[in-house]
Amino acid sequence: GGHCIPIDPFYLSWKAKEMGMDTRFIELAGEINNYMPKYVVSRIGEILNIKGKSIKNCKILVLGLAYKKNVDDLRESPALNIIDLLINMGATIKYVDPYVQKIPPTRKYSIPPLKSFELNKDVLINSDLVLLTTDHDVFDYDLIEKFSSIIIDTRGRVKKSEKVYNA
DSSP: OOTTTTTHHHHHHHHHHHTTOOOHHHHHHHHHHHHHHHHHHHHHHHHHHHTTOOSTTOEEEEEOOSSSTTOOOOTTOHHHHHHHHHHHTTOEEEEEOTTOSBOOOOSSOOOOOOBOOOOOHHHHHTOSEEEEOSOOTTSOHHHHHHHOSOEEESSSOSOOOTTEEEO
């Protein structure tokens, strides 16, 4: 259940090709998984457009950066790709992750040094959109629901309402 899950299928595919086997299904699954951050960013754009806003100059709060909940491991985390894409489109990003206090430099992304904020009423109210990418158990989901104006929930963790969208 760790960061190796998105990588190992490609290794299996490579090894199978060495033995003359076709692994198109594995490769297709990997391609779809690799595309998901772009899909989430596209979904953010669609939802903001419905609300009369754009990604450019939007204040987006990302909840959770770790690859999976309740850990501090950023390896293969799609949240980093999403943040990188959003920054390149002109969004202002803040994030909350009690397990990841600061984003270390990476070779893959050009994310400026960001530090985790405390999850509270003010940080939620001052965000145009809240994006849940990692559903840590320590997050106060009632607080998130109450004080966010738009929530995009990639984990199905927030109670459904008129301001909650799936991605």
